Amino acid sequence: MRYTRSAAVAISATAALALVTGCGSGGTSDAGSSGSGSSGEKVDLTLWLPTQEDSQKAGLETLVSDFEAANPDITVKYEERSVDDHKTALRQVAGTDAGPDIYWYWEGPGLGGELVNAGMSLDLTKYYDQYGWSDRFSDAALAGITQYGQHDGIPWTLQGEAIYYNKTLFAKAGITGTPTSYDELVADADKLVAAGITPIQFGGTVNWHVMRLLDSLIETECGSTVADALNTTQKGWDSEPCVTDAFTALKTWGEKYINQGFMGISNDDSSQLFYTGQAAMALEGTWFDANLTDNGVNPDDIGIFAFPTGTGRLYGFGEAYYVNATSKHPDEAAKFLDFITSTAEQEKVVGAWAAMSPNVDVAPATGNPLHELWPPIFKAATGLYINNDQNLSLDQTTEYWRIQNSVLTGDIAPADAGAEFQKFIDANS
Amino acid sequence: MTTTTPPVARRDARRADPPRPRAKRSPFVRALPYLVPAGLLYGYFLVYPMIDAVRLSFYDWSGFRTEPQVWVGLRNYVRAFTADPVFWTAFKNSLIWVVLSLAIPMMLSLLLALGLNRKLLGRNLFRSVFYLPAVFASITVAAMWRWIYNPTLGAVNQGLKAIGLESWTHQWLGDPKIALYSVFVAAIWQSVGFNMVLFLAGLQQVPVELVEAARIDGAHGLQIFRNVTLPALRPTFVVVVILTIINSLKVFDLVVGMTGGGPAQSTQVLALWSWTQSFQNHTFGQGSAVATVLLIISLALVVPYLAWALRGEDH
Numbered sequence: 065m066r067y068t069r070s071a072a073v074a075i076s077a078t079a080a081l082a083l084v085t086g087c088g089s090g091g092t093s094d095a096g097s098s099g100s101g102s103s104g105e106k107v108d109l110t111l112w113l114p115t116q117e118d119s120q121k122a123g124l125e126t127l128v129s130d131f132e133a134a135n136p137d138i139t140v141k142y143e144e145r146s147v148d149d150h151k152t153a154l155r156q157v158a159g160t161d162a163g164p165d166i167y168w169y170w171e172g173p174g175l176g177g178e179l180v181n182a183g184m185s186l187d188l189t190k191y192y193d194q195y196g197w198s199d200r201f202s203d204a205a206l207a208g209i210t211q212y213g214q215h216d217g218i219p220w221t222l223q224g225e226a227i228y229y230n231k232t233l234f235a236k237a238g239i240t241g242t243p244t245s246y247d248e249l250v251a252d253a254d255k256l257v258a259a260g261i262t263p264i265q266f267g268g269t270v271n272w273h274v275m276r277l278l279d280s281l282i283e284t285e286c287g288s289t290v291a292d293a294l295n296t297t298q299k300g301w302d303s304e305p306c307v308t309d310a311f312t313a314l315k316t317w318g319e320k321y322i323n324q325g326f327m328g329i330s331n332d333d334s335s336q337l338f339y340t341g342q343a344a345m346a347l348e349g350t351w352f353d354a355n356l357t358d359n360g361v362n363p364d365d366i367g368i369f370a371f372p373t374g375t376g377r378l379y380g381f382g383e384a385y386y387v388n389a390t391s392k393h394p395d396e397a398a399k400f401l402d403f404i405t406s407t408a409e410q411e412k413v414v415g416a417w418a419a420m421s422p423n424v425d426v427a428p429a430t431g432n433p434l435h436e437l438w439p440p441i442f443k444a445a446t447g448l449y450i451n452n453d454q455n456l457s458l459d460q461t462t463e464y465w466r467i468q469n470s471v472l473t474g475d476i477a478p479a480d481a482g483a484e485f486q487k488f489i490d491a492n493s
Numbered sequence: 494m495t496t497t498t499p500p501v502a503r504r505d506a507r508r509a510d511p512p513r514p515r516a517k518r519s520p521f522v523r524a525l526p527y528l529v530p531a532g533l534l535y536g537y538f539l540v541y542p543m544i545d546a547v548r549l550s551f552y553d554w555s556g557f558r559t560e561p562q563v564w565v566g567l568r569n570y571v572r573a574f575t576a577d578p579v580f581w582t583a584f585k586n587s588l589i590w591v592v593l594s595l596a597i598p599m600m601l602s603l604l605l606a607l608g609l610n611r612k613l614l615g616r617n618l619f620r621s622v623f624y625l626p627a628v629f630a631s632i633t634v635a636a637m638w639r640w641i642y643n644p645t646l647g648a649v650n651q652g653l654k655a656i657g658l659e660s661w662t663h664q665w666l667g668d669p670k671i672a673l674y675s676v677f678v679a680a681i682w683q684s685v686g687f688n689m690v691l692f693l694a695g696l697q698q699v700p701v702e703l704v705e706a707a708r709i710d711g712a713h714g715l716q717i718f719r720n721v722t723l724p725a726l727r728p729t730f731v732v733v734v735i736l737t738i739i740n741s742l743k744v745f746d747l748v749v750g751m752t753g754g755g756p757a758q759s760t761q762v763l764a765l766w767s768w769t770q771s772f773q774n775h776t777f778g779q780g781s782a783v784a785t786v787l788l789i790i791s792l793a794l795v796v797p798y799l800a801w802a803l804r805g806e807d808h
Binding site for chain 2: 152155156157158159160182183184268269270271323324325326327328329330333337458459462463465466467469470472473475484488491492
């Protein structure tokens with residue numbers, strides 16, 4: 065089915081982030097169904113997802129083995145690939161019988177929406193009715209599922225992205241509180257520079273890392289309405305003065321506040337600067353909690369605050385499990401999805417993929433002290449603005465990154481950046 | 494005393510052989526059963542994809558099986574030449590890579606081969622050391638050099654600081670003006686050893702008697718090199734030049750591993766841009782158009798050179 069990206073983003077953006085407040089209401093019928101394949105025969109379900117890290121792998125094993133124990137006639141075989149290989153593999157099998165029964169994917173229009181558009185996602189509306197899933201998940205989580213006009217998949221995570229900061233370095237620079245406006249953020253960055261501390265770290269070789277800063281600056285300078293219109297190419301990038309302001313701010317950050325030589329290193333390399341206390345801030349997502357503790361950072365030294373865009377929206381995106389439209393076992397696939405999002409199972413694995421479970425009846429994870437910093441941030445947010453590599457089409461994203469990097473390297477003037485991007489959009493429309 | 498078989502006996506022996514059927518089939522026909530399997534595989538896995546890529550360059554296609562391929566004629570080429578902001582950067586970089594590869598690593602390989610063709614202590618050890626980088630996978634080489642160039646922890650900048658040349662430190666991969674050349678240095682490091690081995694093999698074919706004769710005639714080292722060694726190395730040069738051109742135009746994994754084509758697409762090359770258009774942007778028609786341009790450039794460079802070189806061989 066077809067959809068419009070502007071509608072999709074608008075739905076996501078206006079959805080309240082109520083995962084922790086449980087505005088989707090509790091009391092779900094999710095005892096975790098058991099039994100055999102609906103046809104009574106042995107069924108093999110295939111599941112494709114990106115490579116899972118240690119705790120995620122253990123969580124997945126738990127979910128699969130519990131499901132197989134409860135459903136002896138169904139076997140779940142999962143295949144992991146690197147992020148890019150996962151995207152490529154799914155695109156290659158779209159519309160064929162070679163795909164999996166279930167696949168994990170990002171919800172944004174440029175990724176999940178692309179596969180929905182290609183007819184790969186099965187409409188799960190009847191299973192939402194059958195299993196009462198609408199009550200199991202929050203409205204915020206469901207906004208990403210229903211954004212294309214049907215029920216595409218079930219929500220798995222809602223990842224927020226915000227600024228992690230080193231409390232010791234902030235104190236050393238004389239910063240006493242977290243910034244509540246963009247001007248305060250810039251003032252804090254100036255104080256850090258004055259104290260001889262690198263304010264924020266980025267790795268430029270993976271374009272999407274610095275993109276987080278540009279996306280947030282567009283949200284800051286343009287406001288949520290104009291930013292959504294720009295990011296869905298409903299407004300011309302060459303006609304909004306705020307675009308020039310955002311690119312000018314980006315250039316300033318590149319020249320004054322980002323770690324030296326960031327264009328030549330990856331995010332993994334630049335993260336080392338934050339782990340080792342050589343940079344005061346990192347614009348990362350909920351997954352970074354585990355990265356920090358895994359790299360020996362004392363969580364008590366770390367704080368988190370939302371990028372102060374002034375719009376009240378939080379930066380982030382959703383991830384979901386989808387059922388392939390060509391699956392020969394949609395009932396069994398739905399049964400598996402019902403099982404893994406049930407309260408009983410989610411309580412076993414909460415925190416493995418995100419601090420908060422998609423199931424509104426499951427309390428946030430407490431294993432990592434940093435997880436506890438997220439609920440207030442989600443609660444305070446009035447909506448979501450999504451990473452632009454999930455908003456824009458693939459070729460637009462490539463060009464968006466080229467222009468972003470060209471501004472940072474001085475090859476494109478900030479005043480020309482918007483027009484340059486619009487020229488590409490027009491030439492390829 | 495020698496014994497000979499009487500002629501009669503030999504004739505009898507011939508008569509005793511069973512009559513052989515006369516070979517009517519040509520050698521090619523007899524070779525066909527052996528050629529067909531390889532030919533089919535070659536056709537299916539090499540020729541067909543190549544032809545299909547050219548065909549696809551005239552279509553608009555997202556790569557999804559569910560979406561149709563739409564005939565657009567030359568539009569992908571027009572777009573590449575007039576509206577693609579990266580194509581000409583990739584085109585220029587590919588040509589720069591070819592020219593530099595023919596100039597620098599080939600020269601270094603030849604000098605190393607000449608040096609290591611002499612009798613000197615540890616000659617085989619040096620040959621192995623210089624050849625070693627050629628056995629590494631390009632992606633491994635890329636990972637190594639990425640660390641070497643790391644602006645804060647890398648060996649290059651650390652080394653420059655250690656000898657008091659801090660002002661020379663640089664963002665080797667982060668500065669679009671020099672990033673391509675920084676990647677090229679890694680390519681030199683990796684490729685010199687392989688060409689050195691080819692030249693060493695070629696040097697073994699230089700007739701010793703000709704060198705000796707030239708020396709007796711009073712020729713000095715440079716004259717011997719120019720008039721005896723170089724002509725004898727001609728077949729090796731043909732191989733090295735062709736391989737260098739082809740490998741230069743194909744360069745992909747080293748760039749992906751070190752810069753991903755960045756910063757700001759400044760190290761983009763045609764092979765990588767074709768792949769990016771097809772598999773990242775999912776504009777298979779445009780990716781195929783770039784691949785076709787690359788194929789034409791490759792043929793335009795290699796075929797005339799090969800024809801010229803082979804004509805020289807015949808003479």
